[in-house]
Amino acid sequence: MILKFLRLVRILRVLVKYGLDEIAISGFDKPGISRLLDLAFFWRDLSTPRGVRLRLALEELGPIFVKLGQVLSTRSDLVPPDIIYELSKLQDRVPPFDSDLAIAQIERSLGAHPDQLFARFERIPVASASIAQVHFAALPDGTQVAVKVLRPGMKKLIDEDVALMHMAANFINRVWEDSKRLKMKEVVHEFDKYLHDELDLMREAANAAQLRRNFADSKMLMVPEMYWDYCSSSVITMERMHGIPVSQTDRLLEAGVDLKKLSSDGVEIFFTQVFRDGFFHADMHPGNILVSIDPASFGRYIALDFGIVGTLNDYDKDYLSQNFLAFFRRDYKRVAEAHIESGWAPKETRVDELEAAVRACCEPIFDRPLKDISFGQILLRLFQTSRRFNVEVQPQLVLLQKTLLNIEGLGRALDPDLDLWKTAKPYLERWMAEQVGWRGLLERFKAEAPRYSHIIPQLPRLTHQALTAIADRDTSSHELLRELAEEQRRTNRLLSFLVFFVGAFVVGVVGFQAWMRYHGGA
Structure with missing residues (x-):
């Protein structure tokens, strides 16, 4: 609790330093509030444009707030154009962390020292961002790879900062009428979810594998291969591009x-x-x-x-x-x-x-x-x-x-x-x-065919069981039984026709495609 309070104090200090209180009240300012704030914080210089001040404040508050600014740079419904322009300049310019910490992270996650896992491991990182940093290496067979290592202590920092963002969103919801339409709580929730998703590097590796599979035959996009024997939730190893x-x-x-x-x-x-x-x-x-x-x-x-x-x-x-x-x-x-x-x-x-x-x-x-x-x-x-x-x-x-x-x-x-x-x-x-079109219809038939193959043969039996159960509720009603029996026969005839129609349709289309391939090849 003390650490959370100290973090809140630091955030408030940075907000005041860059005059973000002035931005916050700009939409619903009351007479005299701005003058009162100017008198209270007479020592600060607010001559710099507000968008620049906001960007500098987010950069000073750290990587989580930088990412928040990147998300806000897409929200033209929330943010004026001059601020959007400045927030779009935000990038994860984060100094690398100590290579010894990266090596310790690899050893904990993969069960061995990098010198045992790799034929070569470069201690100096080639890239560093808010969540992780990257080292080049080579597998025992000589394959060139990039090893991405999660930054230590990130989960705790994210949990603390995002909790404060949730508090801010709840407060804004209470004082700003337009906040419900803009769904600020939901936006913070989405931001929270994606930040925590980034903390699981196995999820990132799975995302890469899915995208690589989607574009396996593409002549426009390449996605690095993941080497799963060298991957964990805090370390992933991929093809060097x-x-x-x-x-x-x-x-x-x-x-x-x-x-x-x-x-x-x-x-x-x-x-x-x-x-x-x-x-x-x-x-x-x-x-x-x-x-x-x-x-x-x-x-x-x-x-x-x-x-x-x-x-x-x-x-x-x-x-x-x-x-x-x-x-x-x-x-x-x-x-x-x-x-x-x-x-x-x-x-x-x-x-x-x-x-x-x-x-x-x-x-x-x-x-x-x-x-x-x-x-x-x-x-x-x-x-x-x-x-x-x-x-x-x-x-x-x-x-x-x-x-x-x-x-x-x-x-x-x-x-x-x-x-x-x-x-x-x-x-x-x-x-x-x-x-x-027809192509889409055929593809959907193909996708659903395994499910239909199980369901359609069972329909007559399931229909009979359902009708028998209904009839058993009133055994004295012979008329009802006759009507239900007739209804079952009609249903069975309809199902038989449906099965025949679907089968004929699929066979006809497949046959037509085969005919086209044969004559096209000829």
Whole structure:
């Protein structure tokens, strides 16, 4: 309790030092409060812009608050544009911890000293972030690997700081009327969950394995292999990847990489992860992306750091795909209808009014290159519109928004003339055709076939048992028995027809595909 109190005192001291109390009361200031604060803290200098002061304060408070700032940089509904701009500059610039601590962590986790586990282990780390740091090594067979080691004491620090954030969110919920719509408690809960997920490096390794499997045949993205015999919850060992950081465009150009193709590939990779897989890398800042210049994989992206991934269910994917396509087609009425149908906007919302508001936000950005568009400004206007129509912000989409802004920044650096809409539209249209067309129907039949093969043969018996149980409740009613028996016969005939129809359909489609392959090959 004493340590928690001291941490709270330190946080308050930093907030006062950088004048963040002034930012906090700016939305509901009462006459005289600002003057009173200026008199009380006369010694501080507040001439620096507020966004810069907030960024410096978060950096001084440590890695957990840096990550909070990174999350807030995606929340244009909560944060003004000048602060969004500064928070987007936050990165995990954390000094490495002592290599002896890293070696001790490896020994505890893997049961042996690194000199016994590896043919070579480099004591000096090559990268250091808020959660872990990375050392290069070589396996006994000579395979080049990267060993990621969890920073000691992180769980305790995260638990203490996140507990204070929960307290702050509860307080804001009580004093700010708009907080319920913005779901600040849920946002902190999401932040808490993802931070604790990052503490389990085995989860990160599993995320990497899933993403690698999803893109096993890709010519655009590479994901390092995990070596499971050298992995634990606090140490993971992965394939060492070689490439140029995507932010170093001069080196990429010198190596002959086509930046325009690279930028369009990035858009397709993003939409493939979101709409095909519902599983996407949610921390795609330039520090986590390399570009291969090896002849065998030249020009492919290399993804690193899989501690934060986003997932979407089928409902989210369907909703988002409809909205994206409607945006690309400038069908603002469909956007408004989708918001109301999903329950994100109140059911009494007038479609024409919401349609007009969305049109005013989005129409100015079409037919313009990415260099002339600010997604930050667009998102801000959309969230202002959402406030007017009481549209609820969905916490599960915060990571998606963050990733989309990462893609925007990446696209600006690689190809300022990239038209994000025109690049993404053909892919989304193809994906929608696969989902709602015959191909999608066949794939769903195939996916459900094992389940149907168990259920369908049992249906007549289960139906008979259910009807017998109902009839037993009133044995004196012979008429009821006759009706139920007849109903069972009709049901059995219907089921037989259904089984025949499904079987004929599947056999016909498979046969047609075989015929096409045969004649196509011929």
